[in-house]
Amino acid sequence: MTGRGGAIDLFTARFGGEPDIVIRAPGRVNLIGEHTDYNDGFVLPMAIEQATWVALRPRDDRIVRLTSEGHGDVSFSLDDLVRGTDGWAEYIKGIAWAMGSAQLHGWEGAFTSDIPIGAGLSSSAALEIAGALAFTSVSGQAWDPTASALMAQRAENEWVGVSCGIMDQLIIATAEADNAMLIDCRTLGLTPAPLPGDVAIVILDTGTRRELVDSEYDDRRRACERAAEAAGVPALRDLSIDDIAGLARATDEIALRRARHVISENERTIDAASALEIGDVRHFGELMNDSHKSLRDDFEVSSDALDLMVDIATDLEGCLGARMTGAGFGGCAVALVRDSAAAQFVEEITRRYSTASNNDPHVYVTRAAAGAHARQIGDRTT
Ligand code: ADP
Ligand code: MG
Numbered sequence: 470m471t472g473r474g475g476a477i478d479l480f481t482a483r484f485g486g487e488p489d490i491v492i493r494a495p496g497r498v499n500l501i502g503e504h505t506d507y508n509d510g511f512v513l514p515m516a517i518e519q520a521t522w523v524a525l526r527p528r529d530d531r532i533v534r535l536t537s538e539g540h541g542d543v544s545f546s547l548d549d550l551v552r553g554t555d556g557w558a559e560y561i562k563g564i565a566w567a568m569g570s571a572q573l574h575g576w577e578g579a580f581t582s583d584i585p586i587g588a589g590l591s592s593s594a595a596l597e598i599a600g601a602l603a604f605t606s607v608s609g610q611a612w613d614p615t616a617s618a619l620m621a622q623r624a625e626n627e628w629v630g631v632s633c634g635i636m637d638q639l640i641i642a643t644a645e646a647d648n649a650m651l652i653d654c655r656t657l658g659l660t661p662a663p664l665p666g667d668v669a670i671v672i673l674d675t676g677t678r679r680e681l682v683d684s685e686y687d688d689r690r691r692a693c694e695r696a697a698e699a700a701g702v703p704a705l706r707d708l709s710i711d712d713i714a715g716l717a718r719a720t721d722e723i724a725l726r727r728a729r730h731v732i733s734e735n736e737r738t739i740d741a742a743s744a745l746e747i748g749d750v751r752h753f754g755e756l757m758n759d760s761h762k763s764l765r766d767d768f769e770v771s772s773d774a775l776d777l778m779v780d781i782a783t784d785l786e787g788c789l790g791a792r793m794t795g796a797g798f799g800g801c802a803v804a805l806v807r808d809s810a811a812a813q814f815v816e817e818i819t820r821r822y823s824t825a826s827n828n829d830p831h832v833y834v835t836r837a838a839a840g841a842h843a844r845q846i847g848d849r850t851t
Contacts, residue, residue, distance in 0.1 A: 480579035488524035494599035496584035502738035506634035509704035516644030525578035537580035563628025589795035594637035597621035614642035644840035676828035677799035696728035754790025761792035770797030
């Protein structure tokens with residue numbers, strides 16, 4: 470069982486009694502702005518309805534005891550925080566380390582989640598932000614979403630050892646319901662962009678997982694750095710479409726194409742946020758389609774499965790636009806679909822994609838949800 474009730478029931482079954490606090494931390498999907506984050510650029514993600522929940526109770530000591538549905542039990546002491554191979558516990562230990570464990574109190578907590586693991590919807594960042602909010606709540610600290618997102622990113626980078634940008638943690642911590650969020654990855658400036666009520670966001674998991682992604686990712690980063698260096702700017706963020714002709718004379722053909730994606734994607738992302746501001750979902754959809762082509766042809770991070778999914782989606786009634794989302798080479802695409810056509814869209818795309826490929830698709834219709842929050846249960850003052 471998932472959701473608030475599921476976490477409370479699991480807490481009672483595992484620890485006895487009732488929890489004091491329930492926390493919800495959503496997953497996320499990026500609508501546009503791909504491979505722009507490490508170029509100091511712009512991204513436009515939103516939090517989704519699928520979320521990780523934790524029901525918890527503070528402890529008087531410095532022990533953290535946790536259970537997570539389907540992932541087993543873990544426990545550790547804040548006085549003896551060592552990096553280990555405890556699987557999912559490392560995400561919570563990493564958070565405690567990044568927050569400064571000397572300031573923190575112990576707690577016991579039960580996690581449930583309906584964010585699929587490893588699908589690119591950021592179950593890991595949801596877990597980290599849920600953990601950060603739990604430590605903040607039991608330790609009597611004030612919740613600072615941006616500061617917590619930076620600590621969660623540090624936990625994932627330095628404790629868990631996975632390199633990631635700031636987008637996932639930041640959107641999960643700061644999202645507003647019914648809005649996507651334009652994030653300036655250089656300044657961490659946040660601008661909400663409203664999503665109209667008559668469109669649905671449909672996440673299209675191709676059922677394929679990325680391979681060779683680390684080496685390909687490093688290769689793309691290096692090409693972007695090469696192009697920025699050739700142009701004499703700190704990052705590709707500092708260039709505009711007008712600079713591309715000059716760049717063509719200064720760098721190699723591969724770096725030029727990678728740069729053309731990043732530069733045009735930054736412009737599309739800002740344009741997309743403006744389109745939402747005036748409710749122009751049609752233009753937003755066109756920008757998503759252009760983003761996919763640029764990722765496919767110039768950045769070369771799409772895959773046959775992603776191209777197939779996007780081609781089917783854009784061919785269907787009520788689809789305003791679709792693109793791959795996330796690092797690429799597999800995983801999910803995302804489509805913007807008229808609400809009235811969403812049910813038919815889901816049925817059709819599942820059927821057509823299953824027939825045309827050997828993979829099992831998973832399709833999720835979702836809306837822009839609020840960011841992470843904690844709620845006290847009842848009035849248990851001690
Ligand atoms: P994703 O794309 O979903 O973020 P990752 O590989 O980055 O995929 O993170 C998945 C890992 O995060 C899991 O293997 C597990 O260790 C941890 N994780 C995520 N959600 C939970 C949860 N609800 N309970 C326990 N561990 C979780
Ligand atoms: Mg992750």
